[in-house]
Amino acid sequence: MRIGLLTGGGDVPGLNAAIRAVVKRGEGTHGHSLIGFRNGWRGVVDGDVVPLGRPQIRNVLPVGGTLLGTARYHPHADDGGIDAVLATLEAERIDALICIGGDGTLHAASKVAEAGVRIVAIPKTIDNDVWGTDRSIGFDTAVTIATEALDRVHTTAESHNRVMIVEVMGRHAGWIAVEAGIAGGAELVLVPEAPFDIEKVVRFLKHRHRAHASFSIVVVAEGAVPAEGTAMHYRTEVGRFGEIVAGAIGERLKTEIAERTGFDTRVTVLGHVQRGGIPTAADRILGSRLGVAAIDAVTRGETGVMAAVQGERVVLLPLGDVAGKVKHVPADLIDVADTLA
Amino acid sequence: MRIGLLTGGGDVPGLNAAIRAVVKRGEGTHGHSLIGFRNGWRGVVDGDVVPLGRPQIRNVLPVGGTLLGTARYHPHADDGGIDAVLATLEAERIDALICIGGDGTLHAASKVAEAGVRIVAIPKTIDNDVWGTDRSIGFDTAVTIATEALDRVHTTAESHNRVMIVEVMGRHAGWIAVEAGIAGGAELVLVPEAPFDIEKVVRFLKHRHRAHASFSIVVVAEGAVPAEGTAMHYRTEVGRFGEIVAGAIGERLKTEIAERTGFDTRVTVLGHVQRGGIPTAADRILGSRLGVAAIDAVTRGETGVMAAVQGERVVLLPLGDVAGKVKHVPADLIDVADTLA
């Protein structure tokens, strides 16, 4: 078989592990030919292909980003996009497609599958909010980076009597905020799943500083919002690709807390450092396992499915069950974060 | 309630996160008093107690080891051991016990539970072979450390034309070897689950070096053994606590491979560095979640159970179902490691 591979959406660490696994298993075990499309669906529409074999995947395991490039382009949202995809696949004599991406890419994949293309998807997003899989590629590295930042801020906060706000990624779901908050020992974690009341936040901080502490670390997901009817008015602004302006909620919280408490309040916006650099062992393993599962599935004739990890097993889920849904942080995990504050 | 806490067996990173979670949730949410036993079951038998409250758990989240100390002593294997445990618990007016440990500690816990003590256990072992839980505390950090070592050896191996053997921990199960082997891009992974044939190993290495490579990295679990009836004779030697002599299989493999291939063969034995240092974010989160689950369970009156993580959920399993069993690496994961070599 001749199989195409693409990575779509924002890049994350661990993508190259998945690409490498698809190529090694595809070529070595199944005898397929692999080709890559550059810059996600954009490359399929434009017919921008690159060879993909052992030389291309040499030494990529510890390298962040994606050797195929990526783009936030979705063919189903573009007039004639799907037709252009089909035309390229025919011109390049592609028998099947493996695409690695977040919700947008998965959505596109389900549309392309409906158009008759054999397709298997692999979930990646540092937000970890793809439905149906315990983990998406990139999440473990992002939590690790955010936790390191909290460890660092912790030492400095302790020496100085202050409130440190750390803004992390997470538009619809607060996975990074909750997990890094637990691992990094944050005092307060604010996430989209639980709109906050600024007056309660302020009361908590005042009480804490009065009682026994001289500093507090607040982790806030970029998509966190105040609860309706509470004292702070704020609306998340989103950009062209649905991305949130980095620092918006962090800076605003800083102002609100500083004014309402009088404490020396600072903000650190982690931003793009969360999605770059060396993937953790866990992200490389996840990428490798999902890559192997995807190429095996495509070889067996599966289509319209996503490889997902559930506990210790890798399973296949229908794209239709997955795309468009958000996996929120469960209440018991938010409760752990709140308890350990 | 007055609740005792101990950590038993070899120490691993992430234990302090679990201790901290038990204390914060126990004191803060449930209003319990917590006390610690020093050096595992040894401290229970000897009545060696330390106070355990907010001051003791300050800043421990990123610290390896265990603030309570640990020991490889098991009361059920010692004459009068269980009686001494019961005497101390009564003298200290302990209502329940939470113990964090590997198989030996879990076994002891089930015996102590049978003697009528309310007890909940938390699994830790860098070997990850506790049955019933996807992950045990310490494993993620060990895989991370082993993967870093493989990344390092990789660069140097490439420049020099040689076979590098890296021996990692794993007596009964090859979890570290398989996961680090995948993440670190090893060419060959040898584990207890799949006894090896030295002649096949040698053929693989010769073929690989003839065909396209000038170096190979072989990861071997300390408990890996040659298959019966094959050309290499070797028996794992174990010490007093069932531990394997570090470097034994690594050094032996080095000799066998060097003699049979003529290649420049080196061995690196990771040893104790695998179980020390800063816990990864994942191990801190795991320790925190299991700590919260254990203290909640004990508060609800559960006994004779172990808190375990399965997928995204934390569950409770009867100690009797868990103790004495080994969770082996599943064949499909070994297959991924073999494929990506």
Added chain:
Amino acid sequence: MRIGLLTGGGDVPGLNAAIRAVVKRGEGTHGHSLIGFRNGWRGVVDGDVVPLGRPQIRNVLPVGGTLLGTARYHPHADDGGIDAVLATLEAERIDALICIGGDGTLHAASKVAEAGVRIVAIPKTIDNDVWGTDRSIGFDTAVTIATEALDRVHTTAESHNRVMIVEVMGRHAGWIAVEAGIAGGAELVLVPEAPFDIEKVVRFLKHRHRAHASFSIVVVAEGAVPAEGTAMHYRTEVGRFGEIVAGAIGERLKTEIAERTGFDTRVTVLGHVQRGGIPTAADRILGSRLGVAAIDAVTRGETGVMAAVQGERVVLLPLGDVAGKVKHVPADLIDVADTLA
């Protein structure tokens, strides 16, 4: 002798190594008694002392921050401050003082020395701009953290066609910007030593993106400013302690570059993560060596001097030669950064 120790100014990783060295050498080799003042000169003025012996310095080597606390208070800038210092030293029967800090602390130390107190100083500042010493405590860790951030941004920038601005610390001198810029492979480094022309910056970026690149990383020190008479008007705003508002120049550059080039331009402000966390080996060694040199000097009767590292040697310099001067990045090192862009 009875010797007091304080840490002043912003905290940095490596302070605890210096404290530990002073205590171990002071107690163990010289037989002195050590006491600590909490929160820098503030604690001397207030008589806020803590015992300082082996128990206090246990396990502090890898811990960031300072176990003594710190404050940005300078007694010579406060009415009656120096007198209060003298009163406390007499009340506590202190024979000599060792103070670890940046320019403000060194300045205070020289004033206190003039008032007749035996005093030896140790330089720390992540800005590395203390005159007379190759390195100040905290700088190596800050460069390491900034370089890691550049490594991370590098992978993500490559996948996305954009300009990434990374703002690092450095008010008067651009040491972090230049060294991290070299180590992290930045395309452009803007520092206080060389006021920039925004039109040249823009021409460079346009040319680069036209010629061969799809991304650029610009590192800017917080104290970088446009050259007078050039097209961009900007004045550094400083806070109460002479500190610069984090993100000010970074955000402003982002706007200027985005408007003038039309490129997708982002900014990351490293902020407080640069001064926290585990000290590098080099900062621990530097702190240890300077700590030993300072206590040895004080024991020999030296006063009014600072321990400094020059090449492989540790030397003593008169505080009067050091305080109030800024060590700028030499032109040849800026040239290396420019060349390798």
Added chain:
Amino acid sequence: MRIGLLTGGGDVPGLNAAIRAVVKRGEGTHGHSLIGFRNGWRGVVDGDVVPLGRPQIRNVLPVGGTLLGTARYHPHADDGGIDAVLATLEAERIDALICIGGDGTLHAASKVAEAGVRIVAIPKTIDNDVWGTDRSIGFDTAVTIATEALDRVHTTAESHNRVMIVEVMGRHAGWIAVEAGIAGGAELVLVPEAPFDIEKVVRFLKHRHRAHASFSIVVVAEGAVPAEGTAMHYRTEVGRFGEIVAGAIGERLKTEIAERTGFDTRVTVLGHVQRGGIPTAADRILGSRLGVAAIDAVTRGETGVMAAVQGERVVLLPLGDVAGKVKHVPADLIDVADTLA
């Protein structure tokens, strides 16, 4: 000009930074053509050349090892070696040579310079024993890795009452042992510069464990030896390239200490992990600065010199003054390590 570049001896992290700097400065600033020789002097003798320009150095800054490969071959030690070097340089029309290596490579360079070739050298060795330069490429990374290992062993040692021996590299000089020993808080550091008395070692450990400690960490350089006339007999065995058998002194010390103290004694041999992996920021900066200095020197017509770092300056030293000498750890630095134990 047409300039050849080679890397010789054992590989270390930071070599690629030096190669990149030579190429960027050579091509970009001076307009030279660069070519690389593969596998050190071996490639010069064999005429094994590779193109060396911007494509080859892309993304190499954070990558360990050397993109040119290396070998432990020295032309002056081989009949006709120097003649073969001269023949290749003429055939390839090479105007000058830059070679990066340790003492063997520097020695070869001085011989080739005497034969009339324009040549400038750059020092690298994780042992840091090249005379005349404060630092050689690779040393800072090795110390960092060894310190991380000590941090890890520290947590685990504390929990278990034992003596942990950590063997690090350093044949003629104990730089890694001393600096990592200081940074990692070792209790005892044994180096080639100060032959040890096993009976004193044992007395120290017994006293320490009796007095106040339950564990000790001993760092030993691979080239450490017992003093003549003392109770332990041991001779360093060296291999074909003058390298020391990894683990020899570590294992022997373990036996001696265990037998003489009865303490549970373990050994960890860091081995090849010390010379692999991501170079630290300091090693990338050092490589970059020395690379720029070397190509600048060669362009100005310098020959027979080595670029070296002394304090904050880069200087040129005659190869004849450098080759064949060993830079030992100065007594005052060993004294710091001993004091802080």
